[in-house]
Amino acid sequence: MRLRRNPLCGCHNGCFADKVACTQQPTCIENLAIENRAMKLLLLLVPCILSIFPVLYNLIEPRFLGFPFFYWFQLVLIPVSSLTIYVFHKSMGR
Amino acid sequence: MIDHLNWPAALVFIGFFGLVTVLGFFAARWRVGDLNDLAEWGLGGRRFGPVISWFLIGGDLYTAYTVVAVPAVVYAIGAYGFFTLPYTILIYPLLYLTFPRLWNVTHRKNYLTAADYVFGRYGHRGLELAVAITGLLATMPYIALQLVGMEKVIQALGFEGQGWQAHLPLTIAFIILALYTYTSGLRAPAMIALVKDVMIYIFVIAAVIIIPAKLGGYVAIFDAANAVFDKKIAASGGKLAAGLLLAPQQMMPYATLAIGSAMALFMYPHAMTGLLSASSASAIRKNAIALPAYSVMLCFIALMGYMAHAAGIVVANPQDAVPQLFLKMFPAWFAGFCFAAIAIGALVPAAVMSIGAANTFTRNVWKPFVNPEITPRQEAALAKLMSLVVKVGALAVILFMPTKFALDLQLLGGVWMIQIFPAVIFGLFTRWFSGWSLVIGWATGMVLGTCLAWAPAAWTPVHKLFGTDITVYNGLLALAANILVAALLAAVLPNTAPDETAISDYDDASVKGIAAQAQITGTA
Numbered sequence: 001m002r003l004r005r006n007p008l009c010g011c012h013n014g015c016f017a018d019k020v021a022c023t024q025q026p027t028c029i030e031n032l033a034i035e036n037r038a039m040k041l042l043l044l045l046v047p048c049i050l051s052i053f054p055v056l057y058n059l060i061e062p063r064f065l066g067f068p069f070f071y072w073f074q075l076v077l078i079p080v081s082s083l084t085i086y087v088f089h090k091s092m093g094r
Numbered sequence: 095m096i097d098h099l100n101w102p103a104a105l106v107f108i109g110f111f112g113l114v115t116v117l118g119f120f121a122a123r124w125r126v127g128d129l130n131d132l133a134e135w136g137l138g139g140r141r142f143g144p145v146i147s148w149f150l151i152g153g154d155l156y157t158a159y160t161v162v163a164v165p166a167v168v169y170a171i172g173a174y175g176f177f178t179l180p181y182t183i184l185i186y187p188l189l190y191l192t193f194p195r196l197w198n199v200t201h202r203k204n205y206l207t208a209a210d211y212v213f214g215r216y217g218h219r220g221l222e223l224a225v226a227i228t229g230l231l232a233t234m235p236y237i238a239l240q241l242v243g244m245e246k247v248i249q250a251l252g253f254e255g256q257g258w259q260a261h262l263p264l265t266i267a268f269i270i271l272a273l274y275t276y277t278s279g280l281r282a283p284a285m286i287a288l289v290k291d292v293m294i295y296i297f298v299i300a301a302v303i304i305i306p307a308k309l310g311g312y313v314a315i316f317d318a319a320n321a322v323f324d325k326k327i328a329a330s331g332g333k334l335a336a337g338l339l340l341a342p343q344q345m346m347p348y349a350t351l352a353i354g355s356a357m358a359l360f361m362y363p364h365a366m367t368g369l370l371s372a373s374s375a376s377a378i379r380k381n382a383i384a385l386p387a388y389s390v391m392l393c394f395i396a397l398m399g400y401m402a403h404a405a406g407i408v409v410a411n412p413q414d415a416v417p418q419l420f421l422k423m424f425p426a427w428f429a430g431f432c433f434a435a436i437a438i439g440a441l442v443p444a445a446v447m448s449i450g451a452a453n454t455f456t457r458n459v460w461k462p463f464v465n466p467e468i469t470p471r472q473e474a475a476l477a478k479l480m481s482l483v484v485k486v487g488a489l490a491v492i493l494f495m496p497t498k499f500a501l502d503l504q505l506l507g508g509v510w511m512i513q514i515f516p517a518v519i520f521g522l523f524t525r526w527f528s529g530w531s532l533v534i535g536w537a538t539g540m541v542l543g544t545c546l547a548w549a550p551a552a553w554t555p556v557h558k559l560f561g562t563d564i565t566v567y568n569g570l571l572a573l574a575a576n577i578l579v580a581a582l583l584a585a586v587l588p589n590t591a592p593d594e595t596a597i598s599d600y601d602d603a604s605v606k607g608i609a610a611q612a613q614i615t616g617t618a
Contacts, residue, residue, distance in 0.1 A: 044187050044190075045187065051179070051352070052184070052352060053349065054340055054349060058173075059339070060338065066312030067312055070173060070338070070339055071176070071397075077179070078179070078182065079386065081183045081187070081386060082383055082384070082386040089379055094376065
């Protein structure tokens with residue numbers, strides 16, 4: 001059973017401690033790390049999710065440097081996705 | 095035969111081709127290793143650091159065929175050809191999350207191919223064979239298509255021939271390629287990739303600056319393409335779906351084709367070979383961050399389809415659009431440089447593909463089923479021989495079969511390739527599936543995927559879902575059936591086979607080392 005989230009520390013341990021006391025408990029640190037990883041994975045997937053919904057960017061306007069939105073949006077998404085992988089990479093401590 | 099040859103272009107072309115030929119043979123002495131060992135010949139001794147890997151993998155994935163075919167689709171129907179952009183956006187997070195794990199386990203257990211790993215993980219010869227055969231089937235037409243890309247630029251140089259002479263330059267180029275692949279192994283394409291990629295970047299940057307300047311900027315280019323598509327649609331009576339934006343019925347195929355192609359890409363033996371030759375899992379991660387540079391380049395190459403419209407190029411076969419664009423826009427010597435870049439761009443993937451196929455055949459077909467007693471030296475000798483056989487086969491496809499056939503087979507190859515995704519990628523994270531369940535799932539996907547593609551008139555890449563208007567890429571439909579069958583059977587037939595790999599084999603050595611150290615010093 002998943003316990004209610006403690007708003008003070010953000011963990012699901014049912015510890016109800018304040019942030020400092022909670023994060024000193026080993027299980028709590030582990031839980032936070034898993035949640036953190038899930039959040040980071042989500043970050044990694046944002047450009048992917050945007051790219052597979054062409055309905056979001058199948059537009060001519062606004063143009064940029066003469067490129068219709070459909071083209072420059074996808075073109076910009078490439079370096080953005082590279083950047084999110086880089087941020088993920090660094091945040092995993094590599 | 096050579097009466098209409100464009101001499102400046104042809105001389106530059108031959109010059110660069112000569113240069114890479116010398117490099118290809120010289121590569122045998124690069125980072126010297128015992129080339130009678132399969133890991134040395136077929137994976138370059140796994141010694142390519144992040145930079146060499148970047149060139150090799152980039153040169154391997156963004157092939158000559160891509161450079162010719164993607165702008166051809168854009169030239170023919172517009173926005174739909176840009177599905178390669180979401181596709182390249184999807185592949186790198188996938189690469190980052192999965193392949194470092196695969197690299198770690200293959201490195202520790204000395205696996206050379208995907209099928210090696212799958213056998214180690216599931217202990218199932220049938221599954222190993224299924225993975226190997228799928229790779230071999232899908233690679234042959236892909237190599238053949240590299241030749242198509244090469245032949246397009248040789249034709250654009252003004253070479254004409256009748257009968258067997260028509261394919262003479264291609265045959266010579268391919269024999270040279272076969273010989274240096276035989277002697278140098280993966281080192282040859284790795285070294286040539288350095289030259290090829292620099293050349294492709296030069297021509298793309300030049301094209302992106304010079305062509306729009308001559309044609310009046312990007313606004314004019316897009317407008318010209320739009321006008322051409324409007325005319326085409328009017329001529330077809332409104333039936334043709336083409337234009338600067340996707341038609342509503344193109345959206346689902348666009349997205350599902352991107353997803354499916356992304357899942358298939360790294361299952362191909364040549365992608366696997368390129369990645370497994372990296373020197374560390376970290377080199378793969380760095381490449382997942384740096385390889386998108388090639389995707390930006392691909393986007394501009396795709397735009398050349400529109401540039402061709404703006405330049406007023408009208409060709410019957412859309413694949414001739416880009417070569418004709420270069421001839422019209424660039425001085426002859428630089429057009430020759432671009433053509434050389436494309437032709438050399440065919441050599442790198444063709445070499446890696448033949449090596450990947452040869453490794454797979456030797457390790458996963460010959461060794462387990464024909465001669466289990468094979469020595470490492472015989473293994474390397476057989477793989478070298480197979481790399482020749484594979485290339486002769488691809489050349490035969492081009493010489494004796496219509497190009498359309500290779501093209502259809504390549505489309506079908508993508509559908510087949512995704513069917514080993516569950517065995518290879520799911521296996522990195524869970525061992526819940528069993529060997530038999532994956533084999534039967536694979537067979538279901540292969541049969542369904544092939545049947546779906548079989549349409550009365552031509553092979554179709556997409557299919558309508560249960561009579562609705564939702565059109566989905568065949569590969570994904572077949573994959574869904576594959577996973578469903580595999581999951582149901584795995585619930586009935588639990589996995590009891592031995593597993594050669596341990597959980598820790600999938601993690602980085604350094605991380606494990608640090609954790610172990612922390613435990614010893616009591617800081618964990």
